[in-house]
Amino acid sequence: MNILSIQSHVAYGHVGNASAVFPMQRLGCEVWPIHTVQFSNHTGYGAWKGRVFDGPAIEELVDGIAERGVLPTCDGVLSGYMGSADIGTAILSAVARVRAANPDALYCCDPVIGDVGRGVFVRPGIPEFMRDHAVPAADVVTPNQFELDVLAGRETRTLADAKAAIAAVQARGPRVVLVTSLHVDDTPDGCIDMLAGEGGRFWRLRTPMLSVSVNGAGDAIAALFFVHWARSGSAETALAQAGASVFGLLKRTQDAGSREILTVAAQDEFVNPTRRFPVEPA
Secondary structure (H helix, E strand, O other): OOOEEEEEEEEEHHHHOHHHHHHHHHOOEEEEEEEEEEEEEOOOOOOEEEOOHHHHHHHHHHHHHHOOHHHHHHEEEOOOOOOOOHHHHHHHHHHHHHHHOOOOHHHHHEEEEEEEEOOOOOOOOOOHHHHHHHHOOOOOOOOOOHHHHHHHHOOOOOOOHHHHHHHHHHHOOOOEEEEEEEEEOOOOEEEEEEEEEEEEEEEEEEEOOOOOOOHHHHHHHHHHHHHHHHHHHHHHHHHHHHHHHHHHHHHHHHHOOOOOOOOOOOOHHHOOOOOOOEEEEE
16 A cells, blocks of 8 residues: 655654654555654654644645656555645645545545643644545544544534534545544543444444553554555454554553653554454444
8 A cells, every 4th residue: 555644743752744654654555754844853842843834845745746657556645733724725635636646545634633631732724624624525534532522513422422423524524433532421430432433333442541641642543543444444443453553552652651652662563463452333
């Protein structure tokens, strides 16, 4: 598989493309990364260096790739943090160009908007761009619970709420919705759920909640799920594979007491997870 991955990048640590590219490569994919920003480190440190790119810079790089004559071999596009609406427009333009060259190409949008406890942390206009433009263009979207609520325009307190919210997002266009972290009324204390919806069916995977707080885990989940879904054609299978891998990655990170996810040190988790969890119909 050849994947065009358009999202943020850091030189130190693992966020955005620095979190998503290597897991996909470890799964045997050829990845063409384009960075929407390039920072020294993620912004959670409170200080960083680097710059944000703009839409024309993204389009220029896509032009260069197209000149190599390889867009017909691109199997999918993955996007994450966009930074601005013009970058989002450039990403959707890239998706359209890839699909024109290869009608079977897939698009996975990780709709980065915010998170529970933090609220919206992207620039004004981005949540609306995600909801009205990026999500309808996608085959797969991978929101967290907060982002699911924003995109669906409703609050998810129960499993039924979450399934209704997924259906509302799917009504905008995506075939598959993966909620990367979900805690509803029947989620036991000390656990966290992932919930996937496809074709009117839903599957839930439950893991222990780890006491680790790191950036970049969502970027890795989106990448892993996208590759496994593209290969298997099954949200159920992709959920089982990606959920096990991400748990293993975070468990290794927790055990090491690391502030950055151990993307390289824990790389075997991407191909042979240490621990697997049942995926149950929801």
